[in-house]
Amino acid sequence: MKERTSKQLLIVLAVMISLVMIVIGGKAYMDKREERKAQELLAVEKQSVQALKNTFADIAEVKIEQFDKNEMTGFYRAMVTMTNTKGESVYFDYGFIAQTNELGAYGIEDIDIQKEGITTRKIKAIYSNGQEEDV
Template identity: 50%
Template sequence: MGIQISLKLHEKFTKYPCCFKRRCGILNKDIQINIYFQKGGSLLKKKWWWLLVVLVMIILGLLGGKMYMDNKKEQKTLDIEKQSVKVLKKTFANIAKVKIERIGYNNMTGSYSIVVTMTNKQGQSAYFDYGFAENQKEISDYGIENEDVQKEGATSGKVKVIYSNGSGEEL
């Protein structure tokens, strides 16, 4: 004696021999699944549905991959900005706040050009750019805009940082 499961989606459907049999070890019985297809349904319509399903899966895969890559790129940019601010603290004295305006990458040199507005503890600001290479311990070059703000030395306290994506933290 076996278990029989039938799937009938519509009264107009006619039974075509599409049957799956399997022996179930737990119940020690045969299980049979019958599937009913629509009478007169063409094979071409079924192929179009499968093609549509495959295309939707491919599009979802591509969108998911793009979102993953964008997130990975944004995370790398954030890591570079953090590294550069730590090096900036070792280059200039009395920094209170750093706002990263924009960041650009040079494929030829492998370095970044970062534009910042830096504010010292007296409230004076300087808008300038500097060059930074990943995992370096010093800034490669920077433009001097305001010598009162851009004093060489080191900043020992916490610095408020606003990153190019708008997020902020204290380093």
């Protein structure tokens, strides 16, 4: 009888250890998946800033306030504050298509600041995660 109780205890202990290992492994997998998703989103944000430089002239700084992906369409939507070389800022949204590396639709809030053209000089980019770099 005592041998049977020991075997049952051993089986219960093995099951508990297995469950703990599965939970820990699942958590690690989910964390890595979220990290990879955040890295991919940051890469597309950087791509979109380059597209902004190819669309608007005289940009000094771009701050991405929000950047989201529509999982159904693969289309990205951004809310940004763009500052020109005169220190004037405008807050607007734009769509971005990563496959073609082009802006989709964008809102014109101030035509004096959002001048069409190309910015060739380096600009300061502040991404939605707070990371900053010169592009």
